[in-house]
Amino acid sequence: MTDMKQPESQRFERKRFENKETDGKRVAVIGGGVIGCLTALYLHELGANPIVLEKGVAGQQSSWAGAGILCPIHPWLYPDSFTHLIDASLALYPAMNEMLLEKTGMSMQWHKSGLLIPLFEDDRIHHSDDALAWSKRFGWHVEQLDSAQTQAHENSISEQVSGSLLWPEVGQVRNPRLLAAVKKALELVNVPIRQHAEVVGLGENEQGDINAVMLAGGEKIETDAVLLAAGSWSGELAKQIGLELPVEPVKGQIVLLKDEPGIINHIIKHDDVYMVPRSDGHILVGASMERVGFRQGTTDTVIDSLLDATYRIAPGLKSAEIINQWMGFRPGSPDGMPYLGPVEGRKGLWVASGHYRNGVALAPGTADLMSRMIMGETPAMDLSDFRVERPVVERSRVGFPKTA
Numbered sequence: 001m002t003d004m005k006q007p008e009s010q011r012f013e014r015k016r017f018e019n020k021e022t023d024g025k026r027v028a029v030i031g032g033g034v035i036g037c038l039t040a041l042y043l044h045e046l047g048a049n050p051i052v053l054e055k056g057v058a059g060q061q062s063s064w065a066g067a068g069i070l071c072p073i074h075p076w077l078y079p080d081s082f083t084h085l086i087d088a089s090l091a092l093y094p095a096m097n098e099m100l101l102e103k104t105g106m107s108m109q110w111h112k113s114g115l116l117i118p119l120f121e122d123d124r125i126h127h128s129d130d131a132l133a134w135s136k137r138f139g140w141h142v143e144q145l146d147s148a149q150t151q152a153h154e155n156s157i158s159e160q161v162s163g164s165l166l167w168p169e170v171g172q173v174r175n176p177r178l179l180a181a182v183k184k185a186l187e188l189v190n191v192p193i194r195q196h197a198e199v200v201g202l203g204e205n206e207q208g209d210i211n212a213v214m215l216a217g218g219e220k221i222e223t224d225a226v227l228l229a230a231g232s233w234s235g236e237l238a239k240q241i242g243l244e245l246p247v248e249p250v251k252g253q254i255v256l257l258k259d260e261p262g263i264i265n266h267i268i269k270h271d272d273v274y275m276v277p278r279s280d281g282h283i284l285v286g287a288s289m290e291r292v293g294f295r296q297g298t299t300d301t302v303i304d305s306l307l308d309a310t311y312r313i314a315p316g317l318k319s320a321e322i323i324n325q326w327m328g329f330r331p332g333s334p335d336g337m338p339y340l341g342p343v344e345g346r347k348g349l350w351v352a353s354g355h356y357r358n359g360v361a362l363a364p365g366t367a368d369l370m371s372r373m374i375m376g377e378t379p380a381m382d383l384s385d386f387r388v389e390r391p392v393v394e395r396s397r398v399g400f401p402k403t404a
């Protein structure tokens with residue numbers, strides 16, 4: 001499987017703001033996940049002077065653990081503004097991929113494997129009509145396959161399948177490789193990533209403008225702006241600095257299978273499980289949705305239920321070897337949407353967090369929008385649905401799961 005090339009016209013081009021006050025602007029980015037690291041890289045491209053502060057090791061949390069599917073799970077359940085944000089972000093993937101490959105020589109294995117939703121008589125979730133209407137409205141190419149066509153595409157799928165929906169253009173990346181490439185790109189342009197540097201507070205001047213971050217251990221780093229991109233920990237840290245941000249961890253467990261390459265070829269999504277085939281025969285099976293705080297570790301019950309669901313839909317995978325399992329904490333938000341933008345009344349403080357199930361798909365869009373806003377540009381799209389001060393939604397079809 002080769003990495004895709006993008007047309008010349010979409011090449012990565014981010015103009016430095018020359019002769020502007022913002023050139024050399026110091027930005028402290030809190031959090032070394034995909035959101036923090038990529039935004040730091042994009043800030044550097046625009047002439048800023050960012051530093052990434054990471055309390056552990058950069059790129060080891062949610063951004064490492066995720067499945068790398070470049071399409072939301074059931075995007076038709078979200079408001080239209082979310083699809084606009086996803087579309088804008090996915091449109092930047094070719095340029096980001098090319099830029100990282102050119103700069104670092106490292107591939108994130110971005111490719112279009114397609115996404116297939118098989119349909120069975122006893123499906124728990126019946127989304128076909130909404131899915132088709134959404135695809136038509138937003139121009140996502142979808143094909144309706146009958147049972148024979150579905151089996152021709154994926155012969156591991158159960159013979160009970162009555163048909164399927166196929167989005168051939170949906171892509172995927174390998175998260176650890178994406179993170180490795182972004183970290184390498186930062187290193188090559190001398191943007192520091194300070195690891196084991198936990199931010200515990202902010203400093204402000206007499207006008208209340210943010211002008212510093214405080215690290216555990218007492219060190220103070222002076223800065224012109226701060227970006228809160230601390231993933232699942234953003235809600236806790238926000239509280240420490242007097243800000244209400246309802247971002248909470250939603251744990252996801254994953255099990256890794258290995259078989260011959262090509263045993264499945266598309267991302268397969270069904271009810272509560274998905275399978276993501278990598279080009280070397282690894283198949284990632286995910287993922288639970290658990291609201292259990294920061295409780296670490298995988299559990300046999302969850303892993304077994306993921307495997308049971310997999311074997312029911314795709315009995316052909318029973319022969320695959322089970323080789324690993326892990327978990328990660330998604331930065332959840334009550335409405336399933338990220339918080340993007342400035343914090344009212346706290347000049348110099350910005351938030352990019354709460355990306356929940358979609359932080360990898362939304363990474364280039366977030367990094368592009370946030371870096372431009374921090375450098376003084378007005379965003380090219382309406383971000384009011386993502387503002388930090390939006391009301392908390394009590395019930396949403398895509399927000400926090402109800403139970404553990």
Ligand SMILES: Cc1cc2nc3c(=O)[nH]c(=O)nc-3n(C[C@H](O)[C@H](O)[C@H](O)COP(=O)(O)OP(=O)(O)OC[C@H]3O[C@@H](n4cnc5c(N)ncnc54)[C@H](O)[C@@H]3O)c2cc1C
Pocket residue numbers: 030031032033034035036053054055056057058059060061062063064065066067068069070071197198199200229230231232233234237251252253254286287327328329330331352353354355356357358359360361362
């Ligand atoms: C099982 C699973 C499957 C997923 N599948 C997909 C998918 O298929 N597609 C998709 O798009 N998304 C997926 N996601 C979601 C995606 O991984 C996240 O939305 C995204 O990684 C969030 O990135 P982040 O940088 O905000 O958070 P993180 O990667 O968690 O990074 C936040 C960083 O901030 C650091 N930090 C926290 N507090 C502090 C502090 N006080 N000081 C300094 N540093 C701090 C943390 O140590 C961490 O390294 C999945 C997630 C999981 C867990």
